[in-house]
Amino acid sequence: MQSRCISISEFGNVNVVTISEREVPEPRGSEVRIRVEAASVSFTDIMIRNGLYPEVKKAPVVLGYDVVGEVEAVGPDVTRFSPGDRVADLTITGSQSEYLLRDEAGLVPVPSELEPAQAVVCVLAYLTAYQMMFRVAELKEGDSFLIHGGGGSVGSAALDLARAFGISAYATASQSKHEFVSSFGATAIDYQHEDFVQVVKQAHPDGVPAVFDAIGPENFKRSYSALSPGGSLVIFGLLDMALGRQKGGMLATGLWYGLSKLKRDRRNAMFYIITRLRKQHPDWFQEDLTALFELLRQGRIAPVVADIVSFFDIAEAHRRIESAEIRGKIVLDPRRR
Incomplete structure (x- = not known):
């Protein structure tokens, strides 16, 4: 199936950001196909766009560091999730898309009562803060x-x-x-x-x-x-x-x-x-993100969503982030027109 996405064909300024289409195949093995409900737009995307992020050395690439979405289809070896479940993951690239494939091993369940935009802020921003505060310091x-x-x-x-x-x-x-x-x-x-x-x-x-x-x-x-x-x-x-x-x-x-x-x-x-910490302690990623979702469900934390944008607003979102005017997080909802 075809999926619209935000991609760059080369590294550079905001003008290299485009809306494109890519093929998202049927899930195989332990893969899960996710219909994206929310993906954050972050400063890390800008580092990737500028060719400054060590883990992304080549373009073209689809942007998007994290995701919250609904499981739409599963491969034959999937045991933890079923269509209709809501899940989250740290993708590094690829989440600013209508659909994407992820292996079920890295997915974290998201309580159904949480708003996708607030939940996705937990995946990169809150997990970074939580682990720095409690795992490292x-x-x-x-x-x-x-x-x-x-x-x-x-x-x-x-x-x-x-x-x-x-x-x-x-x-x-x-x-x-x-x-x-x-x-x-x-x-x-x-x-x-x-x-x-x-x-x-x-x-x-x-x-x-x-x-x-x-x-x-x-x-x-x-x-x-x-x-x-x-x-x-x-x-x-x-x-x-x-x-x-x-x-x-x-x-x-x-x-x-x-x-x-x-x-x-x-x-x-x-x-x-x-x-790096996720590779060293994959159990911490699951435990800590689950803990953050529970804090959000209880109302003990309140992630600030500065704006929810469509595919057509991404270039402007990059400009706003680079100008340091944002309070909180900008979130992409691919379903927005």
Whole structure:
């Protein structure tokens, strides 16, 4: 069957994004064919589009890092799912499509009462925040942390989870997003006019147990200094490099990271890569995403959907994400006309 999708034929600016069609065959073996109900539009898509994402080295490619949808057909070896079930997965590419095939082993059941748009925000944004907070930094109730980009999808997810679990949060954000950040009960820091290290240490003279940073090497150094003894700097991206604001970001990060390991100050720096952790601990992916869906079902978290768009709105969605105007997550609904 034919399926419309969002694809790029080459790496480049937003003009390479097109609506195309691809063949989605009948599922074989343990494959499941999913009718897509929601796929997030994320900054990772822009990194892939620009040729900056390490796991996607060639175009053409269909975009879309995560998916929530309904099982439409199953292969003969499928045992866990039936047509009509709702499922979720982390796809890396391919989900911005009307239909796609996935192996049942990686799928996570989605409670039927959840809205697809909110559920899909859990798959990449909330899972990233949840695993950084609880699997990597091992935060607990009463702890505190700093995250950069508090108005973005991962940042707002971390703030929402902090509120749910009784953790104090500090977040850098532009002045225009301070009200949004504060709505989660977090302390907003104007990164353009305030020293985030000073703000954090005024409240916590010894520093905080965790800092989550996806900006770049120069920021990592300052974030490291905001840590308490035994604290963890968790690096989960290179925004400056992706936006062309810093050349040689990977090399500079590698050099700084290596030097940080030589320090004997009981603080740690580590990288978080969602796909790597999933390969190392596939059971965590299932457990953690299931836990997030349950938190959403109970009303303990409330993912922010900034907009729900159609295929025809994707290029504009990329522009909005690149301008950093978005609060929360943009979601594609392929059923929209």
